[in-house]
Amino acid sequence: MNAIVEVRGVRLGEGVPKICVSMTGRTKEELLEEAELLRSIKPDFAEWRVDFFEAVDSLDDSFEEILAVLAELRELLENTPLIFTFRSSREGGQRELAEDKYIRLNREAAASGHADMIDIELFMGENIVRELAAEVRRIGALSIVSNHDFHGTPSKEELTARLRLARELGADVPKIAVMPHNPGDVLALLEATYIVSSDGIGPIITMSMDRTGVVSRIAGGTFGSALTFGAAKKASAPGQLAVAELRGILNTLYGG
Ligand SMILES: O=C1C[C@@](O)(C(=O)O)C[C@@H](O)[C@@H]1O
Numbered sequence: 065m066n067a068i069v070e071v072r073g074v075r076l077g078e079g080v081p082k083i084c085v086s087m088t089g090r091t092k093e094e095l096l097e098e099a100e101l102l103r104s105i106k107p108d109f110a111e112w113r114v115d116f117f118e119a120v121d122s123l124d125d126s127f128e129e130i131l132a133v134l135a136e137l138r139e140l141l142e143n144t145p146l147i148f149t150f151r152s153s154r155e156g157g158q159r160e161l162a163e164d165k166y167i168r169l170n171r172e173a174a175a176s177g178h179a180d181m182i183d184i185e186l187f188m189g190e191n192i193v194r195e196l197a198a199e200v201r202r203i204g205a206l207s208i209v210s211n212h213d214f215h216g217t218p219s220k221e222e223l224t225a226r227l228r229l230a231r232e233l234g235a236d237v238p239k240i241a242v243m244p245h246n247p248g249d250v251l252a253l254l255e256a257t258y259i260v261s262s263d264g265i266g267p268i269i270t271m272s273m274d275r276t277g278v279v280s281r282i283a284g285g286t287f288g289s290a291l292t293f294g295a296a297k298k299a300s301a302p303g304q305l306a307v308a309e310l311r312g313i314l315n316t317l318y319g320g
Pocket residue numbers: 086111113149151210212239241271273293300301302304
């Protein structure tokens with residue numbers, strides 16, 4: 065595996081940390097509006113948080129409505145790399161999907177060719193993650209294997225182990241987001257980031273949430289996090305800064 069992951073010409077793991085903005089529309093109209101806004105904001109990456117999309121509740125077996133919206137988003141976003149993410153409730157998302165639907169949804173999103181990266185939750189289970197990550201890659205997309213703790217921050221050792229496990233299971237990019245209760249928790253996240261990024265195997269994405277964790281969203285790159293999430297209209301997680309502000313700070317820290 066290369067130390068750099070390239071998506072539509074954007075090199076993750078090299079230079080200034082990349083900025084990703086999530087689209088959290090509940091309806092197709094809201095999503096298309098968000099995509100229009102992103103055309104002017106021009107983040108390095110866009111993420112569609114599919115769990116916010118109301119039509120998920122009436123999903124039939126074809127996923128037709130989701131795949132149609134995905135195709136429209138792809139077109140509007142032109143060459144901006146697009147991450148497809150269904151975040152389940154137990155990891156801080158809006159909805160839950162039965163395991164078989166979760167697998168098929170992600171597989172079909174990858175097969176559509178409209179999503180560049182597919183977010184797979186680490187805690188779906190090792191076999192599912194391994195198979196899905198391999199399949200996503202076979203189809204020609206990339207995988208982010210993610211874990212989120214909205215209640216606390218595991219120990220540095222546990223954070224390190226989870227990031228490395230994601231990689232072992234085939235993640236192109238391991239990702240972890242955790243909630244700090246004190247500055248020591250942020251330090252644990254940053255130290256784990258430094259340790260795992262020093263493996264030199266490939267990019268990782270980490271963040272500590274909320275006000276206490278903001279420092280990780282702006283300076284995580286110093287410790288080896290390749291991407292940070294910023295907000296356009298609405299934050300998709302606590303602590304995200306507005307893109308313009310984030311971009312200014314990243315330019316100050318890393319040169320633009
Ligand atoms: O995994 C992440 C990171 C995130 O939770 C954050 O804290 O910025 C935001 C989510 O939309 C994204 O999928």
